[in-house]
Amino acid sequence: MFKSLEGKTVIVTGASKGIGRGIALRFGQAGLNVLVVSRHIAEAQKVAAEIGANASAFAADVSKTADTIAMAAAALERYGAIDVLCANAGIFPAAKLGAMTEADFDHVIDTNLKGTFLSVSAVLPAMKEKKQGRIVITSSITGPITGFPGWSHYGASKAGQLGFMRTAAIELAPWNITVNAVMPGNIMTEGMEGVGEAYIASTAGCVPMKKLGSVFDIANAALFFASEEAGYITGQGLSIDGGQILPESPLALEEMGAA
Ligand code: NAP
Numbered sequence: 190m191f192k193s194l195e196g197k198t199v200i201v202t203g204a205s206k207g208i209g210r211g212i213a214l215r216f217g218q219a220g221l222n223v224l225v226v227s228r229h230i231a232e233a234q235k236v237a238a239e240i241g242a243n244a245s246a247f248a249a250d251v252s253k254t255a256d257t258i259a260m261a262a263a264a265l266e267r268y269g270a271i272d273v274l275c276a277n278a279g280i281f282p283a284a285k286l287g288a289m290t291e292a293d294f295d296h297v298i299d300t301n302l303k304g305t306f307l308s309v310s311a312v313l314p315a316m317k318e319k320k321q322g323r324i325v326i327t328s329s330i331t332g333p334i335t336g337f338p339g340w341s342h343y344g345a346s347k348a349g350q351l352g353f354m355r356t357a358a359i360e361l362a363p364w365n366i367t368v369n370a371v372m373p374g375n376i377m378t379e380g381m382e383g384v385g386e387a388y389i390a391s392t393a394g395c396v397p398m399k400k401l402g403s404v405f406d407i408a409n410a411a412l413f414f415a416s417e418e419a420g421y422i423t424g425q426g427l428s429i430d431g432g433q434i435l436p437e438s439p440l441a442l443e444e445m446g447a448a
Contacts, residue, residue, distance in 0.1 A: 374430025
């Protein structure tokens with residue numbers, strides 16, 4: 190699948206665990222050189238070691254301009270190109286309105302939204318020079334489509350990523366750089382392992398497919414957006430959620446209960 194990607198180079202931010210780790214592993218399997226980025230180098234190194242000789246780790250905080258510039262420079266120095274950026278790093282601390290502080294709000298926006306802008310800005314010189322590039326942003330269904338108490342700042346950051354994407358896609362089209370977004374539903378990550386079976390079962394119960402997604406469900410979609418085969422697709426968000434956003438009321442799922 191997607192032979193066009195063999196030998197290319199991808200930067201994956203937030204790749205030390207969760208969805209980013211899944212994306213990094215999947216792109217590594219597909220034969221790309223992978224720069225595994227997170228703030229903690231030891232964690233990123235573990236994922237790079239899992240992938241193999243075609244991967245290496247880099248420590249960067251995506252909310253800091255200098256870090257993202259150094260990240261792009263490292264990819265160029267180690268692999269000679271930046272063909273794909275997966276801007277995936279994100280945080281989701283919960284705080285309801287009234288309790289949410291300005292610092293809480295800024296931290297989420299700085300990491301998720303400004304971090305996307307800075308990561309994209311850092312890779313643009315290399316992509317523009319090659320007149321080719323693929324940018325895949327990890328957004329969410331939360332914000333662009335749904336809401337959840339405690340996540341007004343998170344939802345704003347994830348919806349903001351899609352607003353950013355649409356204009357970026359227009360601006361970068363002349364350079365043959367596409368910008369698309371994967372929008373995960375509830376995905377089974379290491380972070381979910383401690384929440385208990387009851388929580389997982391109740392969350393899965395809201396999904397028509399009655400299960401959470403895997404990190405590879407997201408990674409496969411990111412791989413498609415990165416491929417040559419997806420070269421005429423830009424500015425699009427793809428929900429990957431087992432149908433979670435579809436029921437117009439709980440009755441829709443109850444109707445199917447016996448199925
Ligand atoms: P996760 O397991 O908590 O992993 C987050 C990753 O981001 C880690 O590698 C973390 O590493 C890195 N990170 C956090 N802040 C960073 C920063 N400032 N600079 C660089 N790296 C940073 O999260 P996840 O669940 O996989 O989520 C990944 C993305 O998917 C996020 O954008 C999230 O909004 C989105 N998403 C997730 C779900 C889900 O169900 N899990 C659903 C919808 C959307 P360090 O701590 O070492 O930096």
